[in-house]
Amino acid sequence: MTPRCCPMKSPALAVVTVMLLALMPMSGCLQGDKPTPELEEDNIPEGVFVTGPDGLPVDEDPLPLIFNFSDVGEDGAEPSIGVTSSGCIFFIAFEKVMRSCDHGDSWEDVTGPLCAFQTNDPWGWVDPETDRIFNVQMQGLQTSWICWSDDDGETWVGNPHDSGTTPVNDHIKLATGPWTSSGYGIGGQFSQAFYDQAVYYCYNKLVGIFCFTSFDGGATFEAGGQIIGLATTNGGLHGAITSAPDGTVYVTPRVETPSVIVSKDNGLTWFDRTMGEDVGTPYPRKNSEVATDTQSNAYHIWTGADEGVYMSRSIDSGESWEQTSIRISPIEVISTAFSQIDAGDPGRIAVTYLGSENSSELGEPNIDGQPWDGNAHYANGNVSYYLYITFSLNALDPNPVFHTVRASPDPVQIGSICLNSGDCRDIGGSNRNLLDFNDLHIDREGRVYIAFADGCTGACATGNNSTPEDSRSRRGIMCFLSSGPSLLAEYGDLAEFENA
Numbered sequence: 030m031t032p033r034c035c036p037m038k039s040p041a042l043a044v045v046t047v048m049l050l051a052l053m054p055m056s057g058c059l060q061g062d063k064p065t066p067e068l069e070e071d072n073i074p075e076g077v078f079v080t081g082p083d084g085l086p087v088d089e090d091p092l093p094l095i096f097n098f099s100d101v102g103e104d105g106a107e108p109s110i111g112v113t114s115s116g117c118i119f120f121i122a123f124e125k126v127m128r129s130c131d132h133g134d135s136w137e138d139v140t141g142p143l144c145a146f147q148t149n150d151p152w153g154w155v156d157p158e159t160d161r162i163f164n165v166q167m168q169g170l171q172t173s174w175i176c177w178s179d180d181d182g183e184t185w186v187g188n189p190h191d192s193g194t195t196p197v198n199d200h201i202k203l204a205t206g207p208w209t210s211s212g213y214g215i216g217g218q219f220s221q222a223f224y225d226q227a228v229y230y231c232y233n234k235l236v237g238i239f240c241f242t243s244f245d246g247g248a249t250f251e252a253g254g255q256i257i258g259l260a261t262t263n264g265g266l267h268g269a270i271t272s273a274p275d276g277t278v279y280v281t282p283r284v285e286t287p288s289v290i291v292s293k294d295n296g297l298t299w300f301d302r303t304m305g306e307d308v309g310t311p312y313p314r315k316n317s318e319v320a321t322d323t324q325s326n327a328y329h330i331w332t333g334a335d336e337g338v339y340m341s342r343s344i345d346s347g348e349s350w351e352q353t354s355i356r357i358s359p360i361e362v363i364s365t366a367f368s369q370i371d372a373g374d375p376g377r378i379a380v381t382y383l384g385s386e387n388s389s390e391l392g393e394p395n396i397d398g399q400p401w402d403g404n405a406h407y408a409n410g411n412v413s414y415y416l417y418i419t420f421s422l423n424a425l426d427p428n429p430v431f432h433t434v435r436a437s438p439d440p441v442q443i444g445s446i447c448l449n450s451g452d453c454r455d456i457g458g459s460n461r462n463l464l465d466f467n468d469l470h471i472d473r474e475g476r477v478y479i480a481f482a483d484g485c486t487g488a489c490a491t492g493n494n495s496t497p498e499d500s501r502s503r504r505g506i507m508c509f510l511s512s513g514p515s516l517l518a519e520y521g522d523l524a525e526f527e528n529a
Contacts, residue, residue: 076435099133105505110480111155121153141185206272212294268316308333373516444497457498475517
C-alpha cells in the first residue's frame with residue numbers, strides 16, 4: 030500500500046493520522062511536504078474509522094489525532110515502554126534499556142553494569158508514582174535478573190537472582206501499585222517507609238501462574254506462590270499485571286474463555302472472573318490485557334474468535350464484568366494481534382494492535398493450504414499488518430464511540446505472525462520475528478506512548494511487491510501522541526512538543 034504520508038525513518042517522524050476537518054486541507058507530515066489525504070464521500074479520511082460498540086460506523090467526526098514515530102536504533106521485539114515525570118522515555122527490549130529525553134529525537138543505551146548482560150525473556154516497567162525504572166531479564170529457566178534505577182537511568186542497582194522462591198520461570202511480568210489495608214498490605218503499611226509501592230512479579234511454571242509481592246521495592250520477592258483456581262487448571266501463560274488506584278491487582282491468563290484473576294489484598298489471595306463467551310477467542314491466541322482508570326474502573330480487552338478486538342468492563346473493582354462484549358476494532362479490520370490498552374480518567378482509553386483490512390483473503394488458502402479465517406498465525410503472503418490505534422473518550426457509556434486510525438504509513442508485517450512458539454514457520458526466516466507482544470502506556474499528562482517491533486523496514490516498507498521473506502526484521506519503534514486529546518481530562522487537548 031502506498032503510505033498516506035511518508036515512510037518511517039530515524040530518528041523521528043510525525044504522521045498525521047486524523048485532522049480537524051475544519052482545517053482541511055492542512056494535513057500531512059510535520060516534516061517536509063504536506064500532501065492532502067484523499068477523502069471519501071463521507072469526509073472521513075482513508076484509514077480512519079469512527080465506530081460504535083458493534084464495530085459499525087457512527088455519524089461522528091473523528092478526533093484530531095497526530096502521532097510521531099521514532100526508530101530507537103536497536104532491535105526491539107517484545108518491547109516495554111514507560112515515561113518518567115521528567116519526560117524521559119524508556120524503551121526496554123532484549124537486554125537493553127534505551128532512553129530518550131527529547132521526545133524520540135535521539136536515543137541512548139543506559140543499561141547499567143549491574144543489569145543483566147543477556148536475556149531469555151525481557152520485561153520493563155516504569156513506576157508511574159515513584160519513577161523507578163525496572164529492567165527485568167529472565168536467565169534461562171531458573172531465575173530473573175532485575176535491576177532498577179531511581180535517577181532516570183543514570184545509575185542502577187541489581188539483583189541477579191530476583192524471582193521468588195520457585196525456579197523454572199517464563200513469561201515474566203512486573204508491575205507496581207498501591208498497598209491495601211489487608212493481606213500482604215498489612216505488612217506493606219510498614220514497608221512504605223522503604224518503598225512506597227507494592228511490587229509484583231509473576232511468571233508461569235509449567236501449567237501454573239506464580240505471583241510474588243515485594244516489600245522492599247523489588248529487591249526481593251519472598252511472599253507469594255502459585256495462584257489458585259483458574260490458572261492452575263487452564264494453563265500458565267498470562268498477560269501483564271495491572272494494579273488499580275484502589276489496590277486491586279489483575280492478571281490475565283491465556284485461556285479459551287476470556288478471564289481475569291483478581292487480588293484485593295496485594296497478592297495474598299486471588300479469585301477469577303470470566304466474560305466474553307458471546308465472542309470467544311481464536312486458537313492460537315495471545316495475551317489479553319487489563320487497564321484501570323483513575324477511579325479504578327477496569328477494562329479487559331482480547332482478540333475474539335472472529336479476530337476483532339473486544340472489551341468487557343467492570344465498575345466494581347473486578348467483582349463483576351459485563352457479559353455482552355463490546356467490539357473496539359472496526360469491522361473493516363478482519364485480523365488482529367498484540368492488543369494493548371491503557372486508561373486515564375473514567376471512560377478515556379487508548380488501545381493499540383496490529384491489524385489487517387485484507388478481507389479479500391478470507392477463505393483463500395492460508396500458509397497450510399486451508400481456507401483462511403483471519404487468524405494472523407496462518408495469514409498468507411497477500412496479508413499485510415499495520416499498527417492501529419483506537420481512542421475512546423466515553424468507553425463507560427452504554428454506547429461508546431471508538432476513534433481508530435491506521436497509524437503506521439507502511440506495513441509492520443507482511444504475511445503470518447507466529448502466535449504459537451511451537452508452530453512457527455521458516456518463510457525466508459522465522460515468522461516469530463515480532464515475538465509475543467507490544468506495549469502502550471500514558472505519561473502523567475495522559476499522553477499515549479506505544480512500543481512495537483517493526484517487521485517490515487527498508488526496501489520491504491517502500492517496495493510495492495514486498496513478500497513475507499522481506500518482512501523478517503524486528504526494529505524497535507516508539508510511537509506517541511503528538512497532539513490530540515489527553516486521557517486525563519484536566520489536560521484537555523495536548524499540543525505538540527516544541528522540538529518534536
